[in-house]
Amino acid sequence: LAKTTQPISMDSYEGQEVNITCSHNNIATNDYITWYQQFPSQGPRFIIQGYKTKVTNEVASLFIPADRKSSTLSLPRVSLSDTAVYYCLVGDKGYSTLTFGKGTMLLVSP
């Protein structure tokens, strides 16, 4: 599985847009990029998955440049409840295994 690198932490304020970038320089042709959110003492929650260009759903957007060596999770107008750890995972869609990196701790302040 491709290794991922994310910022350890990020700070933001309510109402702002937050962009979390993940580097995955050795991503393979069959690999997809998936983001999960985790609150303390809870299991991770799926946010979004993409392969290339841009993917958008009701909670986030995922931007993937043409070389696919990085990706950016965009959270529009964050609220206090978006304070959580965000994990970027890269692997084939079959995900024979799911390996988590260190994640990004996002703190949203009033």
Place this chain on the structure above:
Amino acid sequence: GAVVSQHPSWVICKSGTSVKIECRSLDFQATTMFWYRQFPKKSLMLMATSNEGSKATYEQGVEKDKFLINHASLTLSTLTVTSAHPEDSSFYICSAKLDRNTEAFFGQGTRLTVV
């Protein structure tokens, strides 16, 4: 999304006893289930991957005789921590996939405290 339920949510046990944690996919049949443990302020560490009806595949460094995994049906996998010790205290999380092309759904986790 699909629902994965873990039971119990938390458990306290005495050192030397065994504890069983259940992971159920409530509204889908899971061909593959994963078990993780997570220490405070750390990331999830994959312990093993199990496919229904076959033996689990353990990650390097995980004792399969200590952490028994049984994926007996398409909706249930169990993790038994045998002869638990205080260092086994952790947050255990399971996840399940319907098939190769779907994302994994996670249970709410089980907090194990061994005293």
